[in-house]
Amino acid sequence: MLNLTNLRESLCGVISDIHGKGWAPGTGGNFSVVLQPQPLTLLMSPSGVDKGQVRASDLIEVNAQGEVIAGAGKASAETQLHLAIVQTTGAGAVLHGHSVFNTLLSRHFEAQGKLAIAGYEMLKGLNGMTTHAATVDLPIFSNHQDMVYLAQQVMPQLASAPYGFLLAGHGLYAWGSTLFEARRHLEIWEFLLEVTYRELTLNPLKSV
Ligand SMILES: CSC[C@@H](O)[C@@H](O)C(=O)COP(=O)(O)O
Numbered sequence: 644m645l646n647l648t649n650l651r652e653s654l655c656g657v658i659s660d661i662h663g664k665g666w667a668p669g670t671g672g673n674f675s676v677v678l679q680p681q682p683l684t685l686l687m688s689p690s691g692v693d694k695g696q697v698r699a700s701d702l703i704e705v706n707a708q709g710e711v712i713a714g715a716g717k718a719s720a721e722t723q724l725h726l727a728i729v730q731t732t733g734a735g736a737v738l739h740g741h742s743v744f745n746t747l748l749s750r751h752f753e754a755q756g757k758l759a760i761a762g763y764e765m766l767k768g769l770n771g772m773t774t775h776a777a778t779v780d781l782p783i784f785s786n787h788q789d790m791v792y793l794a795q796q797v798m799p800q801l802a803s804a805p806y807g808f809l810l811a812g813h814g815l816y817a818w819g820s821t822l823f824e825a826r827r828h829l830e831i832w833e834f835l836l837e838v839t840y841r842e843l844t845l846n847p848l849k850s851v
């Protein structure tokens with residue numbers, strides 16, 4: 644069982660690793676873990692900071708209204724999406740990044756409203772998947788700056804979403820029951836998105 648100090652250190656370690664992989668450049672990305680379910684409290688990255696430099700003492704605590712209840716930083720506007728994911732799926736952690744591959748593919752397949760991925764062994768990194776011989780639909784939503792509106796658009800599809808979704812031209816949200824499961828899901832999605840992109844460049848006529 645992680646205590647609060649360890650949880651803060653663990654979340655900072657995950658944020659730093661994601662930034663190091665180039666998946667959260669230029670202050671992009673936000674990251675949260677559920678501190679307590681009732682009343683709901685998230686431990687979260689502060690808004691507008693370099694995500695490669697977040698220290699344990701920089702993390703903020705936010706309530707179910709997205710208000711800062713502890714810490715000096717500002718809450719991200721995208722806290723509304725973290726809250727929607729946690730409240731709808733029961734996730735214990737939510738990780739959001741802006742990688743080159745998630746940004747490119749989210750725009751390319753926006754009109755389809757989803758990206759279908761099939762046949763890769765790495766699909767088994769998603770909780771509950773036991774074979775590569777399956778197709779998983781990653782939902783894609785149009786981006787919007789009104790996060791309350793965006794959360795309402797996303798919410799009906801969250802229960803059936805494969806621990807992630809894309810916002811077109813924006814980025815990837817991934818989640819899991821724990822911080823480590825959420826991190827695995829983010830890494831699995833980034834891998835699957837990169838191979839999908841590279842496969843399309845190898846064989847441009849292949850329809851995904
Ligand atoms: C580079 S600006 C990106 C932001 O608008 C946003 O999408 C993002 O992911 C980070 O916002 P933040 O307010 O720091 O949580």
Ligand SMILES: [Zn+2]
Nearest residue numbers: 671672739814
């Ligand atoms: Zn973002």
